[in-house]
Amino acid sequence: MMSPRSTVLMAMAGALALAGCTTATPYRPASAQAGDRTGYSDYRIAADRYRVSFSGNSMTSRETVERYLLFRAAELTLERGFDTFVMVQRDTERKTRTYVDRPFHPGAYGYWGPYWAYRSPRLGWRTWDPWYGDPFWDRDIDVRTVDRYEAHAEILMARGPRRSDPHAFDAREVVANLRSSITLPR
Numbered sequence: 001m002m003s004p005r006s007t008v009l010m011a012m013a014g015a016l017a018l019a020g021c022t023t024a025t026p027y028r029p030a031s032a033q034a035g036d037r038t039g040y041s042d043y044r045i046a047a048d049r050y051r052v053s054f055s056g057n058s059m060t061s062r063e064t065v066e067r068y069l070l071f072r073a074a075e076l077t078l079e080r081g082f083d084t085f086v087m088v089q090r091d092t093e094r095k096t097r098t099y100v101d102r103p104f105h106p107g108a109y110g111y112w113g114p115y116w117a118y119r120s121p122r123l124g125w126r127t128w129d130p131w132y133g134d135p136f137w138d139r140d141i142d143v144r145t146v147d148r149y150e151a152h153a154e155i156l157m158a159r160g161p162r163r164s165d166p167h168a169f170d171a172r173e174v175v176a177n178l179r180s181s182i183t184l185p186r
Contacts, residue, residue, distance in 0.1 A: 024060040026185040027068050040072040048157045049088075050076060055150040062149045066092060069151040071182055074174035082157035086168045089154040099144045 030039035030053075038060075042052040054069040077085040162170045 024064060024183070025056040027071065027182045028185045030055060040068065042072065042076055045154070048082070049154065050157070051152065051154050052076060053150065053152045056148060058146045058148050060149065062092060062094070065149040065151045067178060067181060069153055070169075070174060071178045073153060073155045074169065074171040074178070077155070077157050077171035078175065080157060081159075082171065083159050084162045084168055084170055085155045085157045086163075086165055087153050088156050088167075090152070092149055092151040095148045095150070097146050097148075099146065 025038040028039045030037050030041040038055050038057050040052065040054045042050050044050055050073075052069060052073050054065050054072060056065040056068075073085055073087070077083070158168075162168050
């Protein structure tokens with residue numbers, strides 16, 4: 001039997017582990033490991049032209065995704081020995097998924113038996129069976145809509161001072177101004 005202190009410590013450790021899973025995407029390269037494609041990616045189109053992308057998870061706001069894209073464009077420009085870049089084309093996509101929490105539970109008749117459970121935001125988990133209650137009269141079934149954002153830009157890099165084009169950015173200035181708002185992975 002565990003002591004109350006051990007129980008509290010284990011609960012806190014579990015809560016911290018769970019909280020770590022529900023944070024916004026940090027500024028990092030995208031990885032195809034375990035289906036997680038969040039982060040930045042870029043590929044070369046021509047010697048002075050790149051396509052840059054940043055994809056966030058469901059906890060990453062549109063503003064953050066667009067800021068990280070701009071920061072990556074500036075960082076890439078400096079890495080390639082250029083001074084300025086122009087956003088030739090830019091787009092942010094919103095991907096929306098809707099989830100309904102009504103998982104089936106095994107009953108007397110196997111997995112797809114007449115007994116099942118659903119989540120009511122007001123009342124919590126509830127069960128239904130054909131002889132008691134009707135879940136379709138309860139309109140408080142837990143429905144969640146989750147948005148994910150992915151920003152893309154095609155950039156054209158140049159050497160020398162910033163041009164008069166309003167879409168041109170000084171890469172060093174962008175990095176200096178945004179660096180404090182960039183969250184790096186732990």
